[in-house]
Amino acid sequence: METILITGAAGFIGHGLAKRLLEQGRTVVGLDNINDYYDPQLKRDRLAxxxxxxxxxxxxxxxADRQEMEKLFAESSFDAVVNLAAQAGVRYSLINPHSYVDTNLVGFVNVLEGCRQSGVKHLVYASSSSVYGANTKMPFSVHDNVDHPVSLYAASKKANELMAHSYSHLFNLATTGLRFFTVYGPWGRPDMALFLFTKAILEGRPIDVFNNGEMERDFTYIDDIVEGVLRVIDHVPQPNKEWRGDAPDPATSYCPWRVFNIGNNNKEKLMRYIEVLEQCIGRKAEKNFLPMQNGDVPATYANVDDLVREIDFKPSTSIEDGIERFVQWYREYYRI
Known part of the structure; x- marks a missing residue:
């Protein structure tokens, strides 16, 4: 796959992936609307x-602009498309639901149509661990049913998987969905916990700790996410010849469609995450314990057996290493 379109190229994961692909000598076309969901300057600095x-x-x-998308696909020839553009954030979906429909649904169908009309060989797209919703069987497996989302954001990501399947079925478009688990690291999103915690601690403000700290997350370092996506791009899904309609496997299909988890395969307590951050910063956090927020889940934990077996990759960066690298980047970027 020599020429690749990355939507969300100014985003956290998109920027990291684009950099790796460019270092390999591949051609990358980026697409991003540089919206103000968080500081646009951070996005422009990533692009720089x-x-x-x-x-x-x-x-x-x-x-979501259909005419511009049609023009982009008409004027360029892409071997693969990686869709990382989305209205992100579970909590924001409770405030501004229409933004999720516009980007995650309307925008995604424009991507699917562009791929279909221009003969793209492989569409890779970001799904999310949030699709597991009300599921409690751990670790979360791609072979489990995921029909009970607890936020509109999660529902939009599940919808992406279903929309992709219809295009794989109807037009033989090879599609792979990647369920990312709590991504963190340098150049991260300012609306996510690590960024918010670091900023507050350095400024001497209390941090908000939801569910009274009784949260567990499969924190996954950005470089591991990027490596996983990188390997998946060239791994075009094949139809599963053993797939059966009377006992459907949610992770595969009779058409070229696939979903994978990309997570650290390691459940960490939120309080341990905060403790490591305090050690890296060299300062204790003042904690404001709060109840669980609507749309949130108490724990996430990725089963990555399929990723290991088919892609030969397993994320491995510890939170001790990952948080230290983030704090170092944060201090350098904000000159602290």
């Missing part, structure tokens, strides 16, 4: 790291 590469170009518009 990609601009020196001669094989990089970037378009700035909203992928």
């Amino acid at each position: 790291q990609l601009q020196p590469f001669k094989t990089f170009s970037h378009a700035e518009f909203n992928m």
Whole structure:
């Protein structure tokens, strides 16, 4: 896959993936609308790291714009498309649901249509661990049913998997969905816990700890996520010849469609995560314990057996290493 379109190229994961692909000598076209969901300057600074590469170009518009999307696919030929653009955040979906419909549903169907009309060989797209919703059997397996989302964000990601399946069935478009588990690390999103905690501790403000700290997450370091996506791009899914309609496997299909978890395969307590952060910063956090927020879940934990077996990759970065690298980046970026 030599020429790749990355939607959300100014985003946390998109920027990291684009950089790795460009370093490999591949051609990358980025797409991002640089919206103000969080500080646009951070997005522009990520893009600035990609601009020196001669094989990089970037378009700035909203992928919900059908005409612009049709034009983009008509004017370029992509071997693969990686859709990482989305309205992110579980909690924000309770405040601004229409933003999730516009980007995650309308935008995604524009991506699917572009791939279908231009003969793209492989569409890889970001799903989310949030699709597991009310499931409590741990670790979460791609072979489990995921029909009980607890937020509109989660529902939109599940919808992406279903929309992709219909295109794989109807048009033989090879699609792979990746369920990311709590991604963190340098260049991360300011709306996520590690960023919020670090900023508050350094500024001497209390941190909000939800569910009174009784949370567990499968924290996955950004470089592990990027490595997983990188390997999946060239691993085009094949139909599962053993798939049966009377006992359907939710992870595979009779058509070229697949979903994988990308997580650290390690459940960490939120209080341990905070403890490691305090050690890296060298300062104790003042904690404001709060009840569980609507749309949230108490725990996530990824089964990555399929990823290991088919892609030969398993994330392995410890939170001790990952948080230390984030704090170092944060201090450098904000000159603290």
